Amino acid sequence: MTFKHKFNRIIVALVAIVLLMLPAVPISAATQVPNDYNTNQLNLNVKSAIAIDSKTGQLLYGKNINQPLPIASMTKLITVYLTLTAIKEGKLTWQTKVKPTDAIIRVANNKDFSNVPLHVGHEYSIKQLYQATLIESANGAAMLLGQAVSGAQVPFVKKMRQQLTRWQINDAQIYTSCGLPNKDVGADAYPGAASQAENELSAKDMAIVGQHLLTDFPQVIKTAKIARLDFIDQNTRTAMVNFNWMLKGLSQYNPQLKVDGLKTGTTDAAGACFIATAEHNGARIITVVMGAAHRDGSDPSRFIQTKELLSYLYRTYRPIIFTKNEVITGLTSMKVHNGKARQINIGIKENSEVWAPINGAKLHVELADDQVEAPVKVGQTATNYLFKAGSAPLISLTNPSGVRLPAKAFQRTTKVNFLVRFWRWLFGG
Known part of the structure; x- marks a missing residue:
């Protein structure tokens, strides 16, 4: 990395610190649960x-x-x-x-x-x-x-x-x-x-x-x-x-x-x-x-x-049943930000289920967040598994943007000190 590039990163860091001191911009309200869902498939004779x-x-x-x-x-x-x-x-x-x-x-x-x-x-x-x-x-x-x-x-x-x-x-x-x-x-x-x-x-x-x-x-x-x-x-x-x-x-x-x-x-x-x-x-x-x-x-x-x-x-x-500590293929680990360990293994936190369409789009699972902030304790919720039918999220009353099941950490890691964090940010690695 050249001196010019290092200098530019230091300038960016100073700007970022200033931005953090500015008032937060209000976040828009969460997506609302729809008033009707699948009524085109079944129209009951009720209010x-x-x-x-x-x-x-x-x-x-x-x-x-x-x-x-x-x-x-x-x-x-x-x-x-x-x-x-x-x-x-x-x-x-x-x-x-x-x-x-x-x-x-x-x-x-x-x-x-x-x-x-x-x-x-x-x-x-x-x-x-x-x-x-x-x-x-x-x-x-x-x-x-x-x-x-x-x-x-x-x-x-x-x-x-x-x-x-x-x-x-x-x-x-x-x-x-x-x-x-x-x-x-x-x-x-x-x-x-x-x-x-x-x-x-x-x-x-x-x-x-x-x-x-x-x-x-x-x-x-x-x-x-x-x-x-x-x-x-x-x-x-x-x-x-x-x-x-x-x-x-x-x-x-x-x-x-x-x-x-x-x-x-x-x-x-x-x-x-x-x-x-x-x-x-x-x-x-x-x-x-x-x-x-x-x-x-x-x-x-x-x-x-x-x-x-x-x-x-x-x-x-x-219903697809998930048991406590079960791991989902392809989503067995996640990155750790500012952790001594750079990644941890994760799995299902508690017994739960997701209802998948029988003849519809294939069930797709992804991580709501692919990175967790250190420190991390064993058993804590590190992220959530997000479920979709194809590209369409499965809807939950508490999470209208998608059904989420908590993913827990199987490992612990401490947080590195400020100098190490700054060094990683500045030089990467």
């Missing part, structure tokens, strides 16, 4: 629908997924999440007993709503109420869970809103812990809200709720898949039948679809809604349909639409 992978959030199907709509009793999954969180944190146990208020008793004994009766002076365990909420969609039981967690309905509803905000769901409308319209919970109506106000989320956001619930509390499936169970209140038994008719033993069961959860919802404004989950070839799917037909209590429309959606998914995609 809104979505299908995602439960781990990665990979978007497999979407129809009007960003529009907030009434969610009715699908609300109860948020209540269940907060109940399970309180148990995990030691604030409640499955054996904790609670007594219903007069307002909850009036809701629980209203035969116009899905319920199990609750009685004055009786105590009910968290486990009983949890089962009644998931299986019978009991509104009084869900409200009593909210009372157990937060002491009363209004602070619990505020807690629900805060939880949704933590999940970056910012356009939700939440007024009741059970999903009934505000006017139907009597003295527990949310203050300042219209009597007709109902809980609203988009299909995308409802899928995110289901994703968090299944990720943080996968044991919820053990209860959600129970088709029938008795609710025992002292000397009285109330037979509970799951409103998810796609479970084994119920009228819409299909052994090929393997649905084992999660929750239905119905009001006049919402129509018939259903958030479902099913395992398929080692992976798990979450689907949501909202605003399906609901002519009467025997109408199976939401389950018929869910069957169409799942059948479409199973014939269109196949």
Whole structure:
């Protein structure tokens, strides 16, 4: 390298230092998740629908997924999440007993709503109420869970809103812990809200709720898949039948679809809604349909639409399963910037999956970043594997520009000192 070239590099270095001191230019907003995805291949008879992978959030199907709509009793999954969180944190146990208020008793004994009766002076365990909420969609039981967690309905509803905000769901409308319209919970109506106000989320956001619930509390499936169970209140038994008719033993069961959860919802404004989950070839799917037909209590429309959606998914995609520490051929290492070691070996950080089109373009994998900054620790996320079908990125709810799986470092390396870094930059090598 000539003296002139070395001098030019030193000048460039000084300019770079000056540029680093200038104010940063704002980065444009991330690509938004499309409102419709593959609706040209399947147009369901619902107001809104979505299908995602439960781990990665990979978007497999979407129809009007960003529009907030009434969610009715699908609300109860948020209540269940907060109940399970309180148990995990030691604030409640499955054996904790609670007594219903007069307002909850009036809701629980209203035969116009899905319920199990609750009685004055009786105590009910968290486990009983949890089962009644998931299986019978009991509104009084869900409200009593909210009372157990937060002491009363209004602070619990505020807690629900805060939880949704933590999940970056910012356009939700939440007024009741059970999903009934505000006017139907009597003295527990949310203050300042219209009597007709109902809980609203988009299909995308409802899928995110289901994703968090299944990720943080996968044991919820053990209860959600129970088709029938008795609710025992002292000397009285109330037979509970799951409103998810796609479970084994119920009228819409299909052994090929393997649905084992999660929750239905119905009001006049919402129509018939259903958030479902099913395992398929080692992976798990979450689907949501909202605003399906609901002519009467025997109408199976939401389950018929869910069957169409799942059948479409199973014939269109196949899950490719990746196991922890697996390496991807051709992408087994990456460069290290300013590291003592110039490159490190990498592999899959955690068990995961990617849904690849069966008859579409070939699945292509690349590194989101081909270089990591030193120092590097063993096990840290060094980069991400980015997946495409041909040249088109596979879409994720969290990464609309492409499905990403974290790649972890198999080796450690320290960072070289400033003089070595400057020498490398100046002279290369």
